Amino acid sequence: MTALAQPSPLPAVLRAMRRRRLVALSLPVLLLAYLAYVVVAFDVAGLAQRARLDNAAILLADSWSHRTHVTRDNRSGEVRVAIDGDRRGTYAPERWPGWVRAGDGATVVDLPDGHSVTFAADGAVTYAQPGESPLTIRVVDGKVTSDLSGPVPDWVSASDTRVAVTTEAGRLAVTRNKAEVMRTLPGWAMFWFTLDSPYHGHLLPEILFGPRIDPERPNLSGAWEDFWGNPLWRHGDVAWALGETMLMAFLGTVGAAALALPLAFLAARNVTPVRALRFGVRRVFDFVRGVDALIWTIALSRAFGPGPLTGTLAIVLTDMGTFGKLFSEAVENMDGRQVEGVASTGASPLLRWRFGAIPQLVPILASQVLYMFESNVRSSTIIGAITGGGIGLLLTQAMQTGKDWEDVTYYVVLILLMVFALDAVSGRVRRRIIRGREV
Amino acid sequence: MTDSSLPPPAAAEAYLALTRRRRLLGGVLLALFLASLVAGWRVVEERSAGGFLDGLPQLLDFPASLVAEAWERRADLPRLIWDHVPSLVETINIAAVATLAGALAGLVLSLLCTRGLAPWPGGIWIFRRLTDVLRAVPDVVIALVLIFVLGGGPVPAMIAIALHTAGALGKLFSEVTEAVDLRPVEGLASTGATWGQRMALAVVPQVAPNWLSYALLRFEINVRASAILGFVGAGGIGYDLRNAMTFGQGRFDVAAAIFLLLFVTIVAIDQTSARLRRRLVQGAVL
Numbered sequence: 001m002t003a004l005a006q007p008s009p010l011p012a013v014l015r016a017m018r019r020r021r022l023v024a025l026s027l028p029v030l031l032l033a034y035l036a037y038v039v040v041a042f043d044v045a046g047l048a049q050r051a052r053l054d055n056a057a058i059l060l061a062d063s064w065s066h067r068t069h070v071t072r073d074n075r076s077g078e079v080r081v082a083i084d085g086d087r088r089g090t091y092a093p094e095r096w097p098g099w100v101r102a103g104d105g106a107t108v109v110d111l112p113d114g115h116s117v118t119f120a121a122d123g124a125v126t127y128a129q130p131g132e133s134p135l136t137i138r139v140v141d142g143k144v145t146s147d148l149s150g151p152v153p154d155w156v157s158a159s160d161t162r163v164a165v166t167t168e169a170g171r172l173a174v175t176r177n178k179a180e181v182m183r184t185l186p187g188w189a190m191f192w193f194t195l196d197s198p199y200h201g202h203l204l205p206e207i208l209f210g211p212r213i214d215p216e217r218p219n220l221s222g223a224w225e226d227f228w229g230n231p232l233w234r235h236g237d238v239a240w241a242l243g244e245t246m247l248m249a250f251l252g253t254v255g256a257a258a259l260a261l262p263l264a265f266l267a268a269r270n271v272t273p274v275r276a277l278r279f280g281v282r283r284v285f286d287f288v289r290g291v292d293a294l295i296w297t298i299a300l301s302r303a304f305g306p307g308p309l310t311g312t313l314a315i316v317l318t319d320m321g322t323f324g325k326l327f328s329e330a331v332e333n334m335d336g337r338q339v340e341g342v343a344s345t346g347a348s349p350l351l352r353w354r355f356g357a358i359p360q361l362v363p364i365l366a367s368q369v370l371y372m373f374e375s376n377v378r379s380s381t382i383i384g385a386i387t388g389g390g391i392g393l394l395l396t397q398a399m400q401t402g403k404d405w406e407d408v409t410y411y412v413v414l415i416l417l418m419v420f421a422l423d424a425v426s427g428r429v430r431r432r433i434i435r436g437r438e439v
Numbered sequence: 440m441t442d443s444s445l446p447p448p449a450a451a452e453a454y455l456a457l458t459r460r461r462r463l464l465g466g467v468l469l470a471l472f473l474a475s476l477v478a479g480w481r482v483v484e485e486r487s488a489g490g491f492l493d494g495l496p497q498l499l500d501f502p503a504s505l506v507a508e509a510w511e512r513r514a515d516l517p518r519l520i521w522d523h524v525p526s527l528v529e530t531i532n533i534a535a536v537a538t539l540a541g542a543l544a545g546l547v548l549s550l551l552c553t554r555g556l557a558p559w560p561g562g563i564w565i566f567r568r569l570t571d572v573l574r575a576v577p578d579v580v581i582a583l584v585l586i587f588v589l590g591g592g593p594v595p596a597m598i599a600i601a602l603h604t605a606g607a608l609g610k611l612f613s614e615v616t617e618a619v620d621l622r623p624v625e626g627l628a629s630t631g632a633t634w635g636q637r638m639a640l641a642v643v644p645q646v647a648p649n650w651l652s653y654a655l656l657r658f659e660i661n662v663r664a665s666a667i668l669g670f671v672g673a674g675g676i677g678y679d680l681r682n683a684m685t686f687g688q689g690r691f692d693v694a695a696a697i698f699l700l701l702f703v704t705i706v707a708i709d710q711t712s713a714r715l716r717r718r719l720v721q722g723a724v725l
Contacts, residue, residue, distance in 0.1 A: 035536070038536050041528075041529070042529075042592070042594055042597070043592070044594065047592075047594055050590040051589045052588060052589075052590065053588070055587055055588050056588045059588065240486075244482075244483070244486060247479050247483055248483070250479060251476065286706065289709070290706040290709065291698075292663050292701065292702070293663065294667045294677065294680070294701075295698055295701065298684060299501050302497070302500065302501035303494040303498045303500065304487060304488065304489055304494035305487060305488025305489050305494070306487075307483075307486055307487030308483045308486055308487055309483050309487035309489075309491060309494070310487070312483055378575075378577040378578075382577060382578070382579040385583075386670055386671070395579075395580065396583065399583050408584070415580065416576065419576075423571075
């Protein structure tokens with residue numbers, strides 16, 4: 001009887017369902033509208049024009065290969081073979097690679113796919129390739145001329161001052177002063193030793209067990225010196241930079257935790273009874289977190305200059321806010337019964353903390369600190385890019401030149417290895433700490 | 440009687456010895472830790488432009504000149520703030536789109552690498568490693584490479600942050616998904632539902648509040664990241680900030696305006712998102 005008298009809940013349920021359906025349908029529509037707005041706002045359509053796909057091609061090619069330049073000086077007739085055209089990568093004449101042959105004053109450069117370039121003794125340069133008649137370029141009266149007849153093929157660009165040939169196999173450019181052939185070869189050139197080091201071209205067993213290569217120095221220390229001080233790859237500097245980045249993360253995290261710990265107790269409800277004090281400390285945490293690493297980094301770099309110190313302090317300040325919040329929550333969620341239990345034995349406040357609270361807190365806090373350390377290793381790479389320290393600086397420098405992509409690849413690989421290794425170590429420690437708590 | 444409640448002397452002795460050993464080990468570890476801290480600090484000071492104590496007195500110089508210059512031109516401040524609102528919107532847009540795209544990718548990744556839900560159990564290992572790699576690559580690396588190829592602007596930053604977000608959320612999501620109740624999934628499977636239907640109707644409703652909460656947290660992080668990437672050339676408010684700082688001696692009034700804008704935005708987003716997350720986790724309807 002009473003059940004009948006009550007209004008049926010059905011219409012209300014149906015209304016609620018209709019409302020929900022409306023929400024569920026309008027959400028994707030709103031999202032799509034937002035995305036459409038962003039596509040316009042970000043000028044995605046214009047991106048196609050701005051995108052430099054040739055840059056991408058350079059990047060991809062450079063990251064795994066290098067170019068060897070064979071250059072003839074047209075005045076002296078001297079031929080030089082150098083990796084990346086670099087002085088430190090210049091081959092001694094008796095140690096030229098096999099694809100550059102010299103004889104009777106002429107030099108023949110073999111390129112892949114049967115292409116070849118000949119520097120003749122009389123100064124003529126000939127580019128020969130299968131299926132095409134050879135192209136001969138000469139410098140006559142200060143003008144660069146070729147024996148092309150008919151239309152210029154698309155692999156040649158010619159003017160009075162410069163004739164260039166670009167094919168899949170390689171590149172040739174002849175100007176009044178010099179003729180230069182470039183051949184792309186796979187691999188990172190001179191990664192271990194530069195050509196001016198006596199150890200270049202020797203294998204590890206030869207260095208370790210073979211006869212002394214450089215009469216001045218023992219093999220092992222000499223090779224290490226030349227590798228570590230490799231002027232092109234700068235392995236020593238890179239290692240220092242990586243170390244700096246890790247150090248920034250380590251000192252920053254530990255410093256932040258050390259500063260946050262006492263403050264976190266002040267912000268915890270069950271430790272600090274004074275409401276105003278709690279409120280004040282919490283606002284301090286909110287403030288340092290809100291100011292954010294970017295602003296801290298800029299402000300601090302004005303006082304401490306470029307270098308890892310600025311980065312370290314920026315991490316300290318930003319993470320102090322985060323740790324303060326996390327730690328004070330951990331303290332508030334602490335189980336009070338353990339402290340009471342210890343208190344019931346007549347323990348002093350100090351002992352109550354030592355045996356009632358700290359055993360509960362340490363695993364949680366330590367695990368949070370380790371987690372933050374992992375994340376800070378990545379942050380300190382970015383902070384290094386802003387403030388000028390560590391591997392982040394090297395990375396931005398190498399990128400700004402826009403040509404040292406093999407260096408960029410090297411740094412990226414090292415950064416990834418560093419992040420992986422530290423993640424693995426810290427993850428293992430964290431799991432042990434958490435498991436230890438359960439036992 | 441009283442004797443029997445005490446441990447035998449040998450056991451007590453062993454316990455005390457164990458404690459002593461532990462304390463010794465702990466002490467040695469602590470000493471090593473402190474030594475590495477001190478040594479690390481020395482190295483950091485050595486490799487920086489100035490020492491900590493040298494820089495400390497100048498710590499307040501920059502904020503002081505910032506405030507002074509901003510105060511001197513305080514009449515301009517509202518206009519300066521207003522001028523940079525479009526860049527701020529761009530920064531937030533980068534973060535929002537990156538969070539959306541990253542969360543979607545993370546969603547798929549997490550389902551693909553959760554045991555019991557993955558459509559190809561053989562692929563779990565691969566997708567987990569993929570998530571790890573995405574998470575490990577610092578976004579600045581991707582952003583800088585993309586800026587070189589795509590030119591400066593918001594898109595490189597967006598892609599970089601989205602990739603990192605996909606990795607980070609993929610891991611967090613899969614931790615949530617692992618705890619999911621499998622009975623609804625089995626129920627749907629018995630009706631012949633496809634994998635997509637099972638995920639959408641049996642898994643997503645269970646985990647949606649937690650996922651949303653993580654995605655919101657990520658959004659807070661991404662706003663900061665997008666401001667930072669702007670500073671390395673990816674547009675938005677960070678880019679304006681760099682221009683302000685490197686313009687001659689530095690346009691400190693502009694910098695002050697941007698700092699203010701950024702600070703207020705970050706705090707507002709943090710607070711709103713924290714409130715939303717609390718409601719989500721407590722199960723209230725949005």
